[in-house]
Amino acid sequence: MTAQRACGVGDVAVSAAMKVELDGIAIAIVKDSSGAIHAIGDTCTHGEISLSEGFVEDEAIECWAHGSQFALRTGKPMNLPAYEPVPVFPVIIDGDDVLVDVQNPLKQN
Numbered sequence: 001m002t003a004q005r006a007c008g009v010g011d012v013a014v015s016a017a018m019k020v021e022l023d024g025i026a027i028a029i030v031k032d033s034s035g036a037i038h039a040i041g042d043t044c045t046h047g048e049i050s051l052s053e054g055f056v057e058d059e060a061i062e063c064w065a066h067g068s069q070f071a072l073r074t075g076k077p078m079n080l081p082a083y084e085p086v087p088v089f090p091v092i093i094d095g096d097d098v099l100v101d102v103q104n105p106l107k108q109n
């Protein structure tokens with residue numbers, strides 16, 4: 001486990017996202033509508049758009065460019081035009097810190 005600090009728990013509002021960079025990888029730290037925190041690849045698989053600039057709804061984030069939504073737990077697109085998933089990374093909440101393991105993305109089936 002090579003988790004490293006991405007941000008503070010309070011740095012991200014509910015139903016919002018922020019971009020961080022860890023080991024040169026752009027990550028979107030997303031707090032869903034229930035307050036759970038997720039870490040996914042920040043770049044939409046349809047284009048070079050930052051997903052953290054999109055809209056968070058329930059457990060998904062929507063790319064503002066063409067409307068593809070990605071499931072925060074799996075990284076899978078829920079609608080076209082994107083059809084490739086974004087990576088999802090393990091998150092550990094350590095006190096007030098959000099730790100992300102960017103070297104070990106979750107397996108996607």
Ligand code: FES
Binds near residue numbers: 049
């Ligand atoms: S760039 Fe994200 S849906 Fe097109």
